[in-house]
Amino acid sequence: MARKQARRRKPKSTRQFKMPSIRIGRVVTPLVAVGIVIATYQLSLTLLDRPISSIQISGPFQRVSALQIEEAISDQIEAGFVGADLDRIQDRIVALPWIDQARVARRWPSRISITVTEQVPAAIWGERGLLNTRGELFVAEARHPPAELPRLSGPDDRSAEVAKRYLEVRDRLIPVGLDLQRVHLDARGSWDMTLQNGIKVRLGRRDVAQRTDLFLRVVTDIITSREKEIEYVDMRYGSGFTIGWNGGVTTPVPEQQQTEQEMLAARGID
Secondary structure, three states, X not given: OOOXXXXXXXXXXXXXXXOOOOOHHHHHHHHHHHHHHHHHHHHHHHHHOOOOOEEXXXXXXXXXXXXXXXXXXXXHHOOOOOOOOHHHHHHHHHOOOOEEEXXXXXEOOOEEEEEEEEOOOOEEEOOOEEEOOOOOEEEOOXXXXXXXXXXXXXXXXXXXXXXXXXXXXXXXXXXXXXXXXXXXXXXXXXXXXXXXXXXXXXXXXXXXXXXXXXXXXHHHHHHHHHHHHEEEEEOOOOOOEEXXXXXXXXXXXXXXXXXXXXXXXXXXXX
């Protein structure tokens, strides 16, 4: 009797999960390289850094001394030649009164170079403040403001606007032999000017640009020939202006009446 061969059951195949292999060398090598670079950089800074041997300061030194600048940055210099923060040193210098700009640079092997530019006062602001050529208030209370400077006044947040109008008007007065001594803007927005010869010009609040242009085109010609007789000019009219003469006489001048002869005829002068 033939034996029945027993069927061998095939063992069930079990799926094996393999963890993804990570080649350590590919990760470690870049990290090591980065670490070496950082360590080399820090070591270089340590080796290169040294105490600052000298500070060279150059500038006009009319209002600020080199000693004042050194005192302002003394704590920053202690960081060393490489460790010194040049931007912070520059900020310290520019924060000094009368300093407009500053350039700070390293000079190998251990010297710091500083070049400063002082503010140039262009006008007196209010009672004792000083404005630079950009119309910025850089000294709030000057001890001895230069008497020859023009006087500008108005709300503190509009100093640049007042300075701009002063420069624009003055640029057109100089060619005809006149100059501007004072410009004032009050809290209501009304403008007044005073010429170097003492004649006052009232511009008011409305249409200031147009009134100023009319004054510069027409009235300046009258002033140059009769300035000793004129006390003020009032431009606050819809058309034309009024001239106030010494002695209390006034002459209204319509806008279309723009020649000196017509104006004098209206006043009764041949």
